[in-house]
Amino acid sequence: MPDRFEITHKDVFGRIGKLDTPHGHIETPALLPVVNLNLMLIAPSEMRQFGAEALMTNAYIIYRSPRLRAAALSAGIHSLLGFDGPIMTDSGSFQLATYGDIEIHSEEIVAFQRDVGSDIGTPIDIPTPPDVAHDRALREIDVTVERIQEATRCCGTDMLLAAPIQGSTHLDLREQYAGLLSKLSADVYPIGAVVPLMESYRYADLSNVIMACKTGLALNKPVHLFGAGHPMMFALAVALGCDLFDSAAYALYARDGRYMTPSGTHKLKDLTYLPCACPVCSSGDRKLTERELAEHNLWVSFSELSTIKQAILDGQLWELVERRCRHPALLQALRTIQEGFASFEAIEPLKHSFIYTSTESAARPEVARYVKKLNRLDLTGRVLITTNRQKTRTMEHEFDTTLLVKAPFGPYPPELAETYPIGQSEVPDPDYASIKSAMKNLIEFIKSKNVEATFAYDEEWDHDALAELSSFATLLRL
Numbered sequence: 001m002p003d004r005f006e007i008t009h010k011d012v013f014g015r016i017g018k019l020d021t022p023h024g025h026i027e028t029p030a031l032l033p034v035v036n037l038n039l040m041l042i043a044p045s046e047m048r049q050f051g052a053e054a055l056m057t058n059a060y061i062i063y064r065s066p067r068l069r070a071a072a073l074s075a076g077i078h079s080l081l082g083f084d085g086p087i088m089t090d091s092g093s094f095q096l097a098t099y100g101d102i103e104i105h106s107e108e109i110v111a112f113q114r115d116v117g118s119d120i121g122t123p124i125d126i127p128t129p130p131d132v133a134h135d136r137a138l139r140e141i142d143v144t145v146e147r148i149q150e151a152t153r154c155c156g157t158d159m160l161l162a163a164p165i166q167g168s169t170h171l172d173l174r175e176q177y178a179g180l181l182s183k184l185s186a187d188v189y190p191i192g193a194v195v196p197l198m199e200s201y202r203y204a205d206l207s208n209v210i211m212a213c214k215t216g217l218a219l220n221k222p223v224h225l226f227g228a229g230h231p232m233m234f235a236l237a238v239a240l241g242c243d244l245f246d247s248a249a250y251a252l253y254a255r256d257g258r259y260m261t262p263s264g265t266h267k268l269k270d271l272t273y274l275p276c277a278c279p280v281c282s283s284g285d286r287k288l289t290e291r292e293l294a295e296h297n298l299w300v301s302f303s304e305l306s307t308i309k310q311a312i313l314d315g316q317l318w319e320l321v322e323r324r325c326r327h328p329a330l331l332q333a334l335r336t337i338q339e340g341f342a343s344f345e346a347i348e349p350l351k352h353s354f355i356y357t358s359t360e361s362a363a364r365p366e367v368a369r370y371v372k373k374l375n376r377l378d379l380t381g382r383v384l385i386t387t388n389r390q391k392t393r394t395m396e397h398e399f400d401t402t403l404l405v406k407a408p409f410g411p412y413p414p415e416l417a418e419t420y421p422i423g424q425s426e427v428p429d430p431d432y433a434s435i436k437s438a439m440k441n442l443i444e445f446i447k448s449k450n451v452e453a454t455f456a457y458d459e460e461w462d463h464d465a466l467a468e469l470s471s472f473a474t475l476l477r478l
């Protein structure tokens with residue numbers, strides 16, 4: 001079968017892609033709003049106006065109701081929902097996790113999803129919660145894998161198959177089983193049982209789980225983050241390689257009077273002004289109904305996805321992630337991924353601009369990549385590395401080469417002053433983090449060369465790292 005997922009643009013581990021389904025394609029990253037036929041705030045037929053190309057619904061809820069089941073089997077799920085685009089169905093795993101038991105086997109619910117014409121079907125995976133013992137997570141993931149294998153045999157139609165990756169917070173299991181599942185003929189890879197991590201703001205743990213799954217999975221597979229629906233974490237999740245999201249959060253938050261924004265959540269009752277220009281918020285009435293609040297939540301969610309997609313096209317996804325990760329829990333996640341994902345640098349596409357948004361920008365993969373490029377520079381003899389060329393002009397004749405320095409990158413030859421990243425970077429006056437990173441690159445550079453280096457520096461470069469540098473270079477305070 002030809003690949004159903006085509007990637008057209010990339011930045012960080014994020015991408016813009018196209019997932020083909022029997023009812024048309026879904027442009028990713030995409031949010032599939034969850035619709036519950038028993039509890040409908042916004043009808044599926046209205047979802048397109050907010051930007052939804054595809055929906056998610058729960059096949060088990062339909063199956064359990066004799067009326068809905070009969071209607072779905074006779075007319076198909078698209079006609080039952082009144083939506084002719086792609087529909088992904090979940091299996092009842094969430095009910096299994098909540099009630100401990102459900103009255104159906106995985107094979108039956110997969111066949112039901114196929115028979116009602118679902119575009120993407122899901123077997124009954126076991127959503128093992130975070131922090132459970134390794135042996136329990138292993139036992140449960142083995143059951144999940146068996147059910148996925150069984151589903152690949154009984155699918156046999158147009159329906160795409162979702163193969164959920166479980167494993168609790170055990171990163172070895174997440175990675176190992178992602179690798180195993182990506183060899184099966186499944187089409188979409190959801191990362192499961194992360195809702196408890198998101199609900200408790202454990203975004204660093206969530207990021208580690210996503211990174212472990214991505215390490216195991218082939219990079220060309222579409223990844224779904226089950227139950228993720230808050231726009232404040234979309235940029236982070238997309239940068240880590242998630243392509244699809246599904247969530248009832250827009251409606252659940254509305255029920256609680258919670259107003260979503262790309263930087264967090266407000267209680268609607270605490271807002272004197274509405275910081276949003278969607279049709280609901282710009283109507284002038286601050287007293288939103290539950291339905292209007294749900295509509296706003298959808299508008300901001302889809303608007304954030306547009307922002308993310310444009311950032312991918314512009315090569316600015318890191319910048320966007322840094323801007324979004326300002327809540328302490330998200331900032332923790334950003335710092336965690338910067339430490340933990342060495343492969344960021346290897347996949348970093350070529351860029352033409354670098355905007356320093358915060359001290360975290362100094363740890364961007366482009367900075368680490370810069371020193372590799374720099375190491376190709378052929379140098380011998382006496383080298384002057386200066387933070388202020390005006391003050392060192394008169395001594396340059398004593399050296400074979402003069403290099404300048406720009407934080408957070410490090411040394412550069414004057415002829416590279418206009419090229420990326422030195423010239424094409426917007427950086428404020430050096431701060432502690434950017435000087436630290438420039439020094440690190442400087443030390444690595446000097447160590448790799450057989451040169452006699454002098455570092456002539458201005459006052460603001462007086463940094464802890466000078467002590468280390470002093471064993472490789474002569475220091476000269478200007």
Ligand code: GUN
Pocket residue numbers: 090091092093094122123125126127164191192193194195226227
């Ligand atoms: N919805 C939220 N989390 C999960 C999960 O782990 N599995 C399934 N099937 N659906 C979910």
Ligand code: ZN
Pocket residue numbers: 276277278279280281282296297299300
């Ligand atoms: Zn709004």
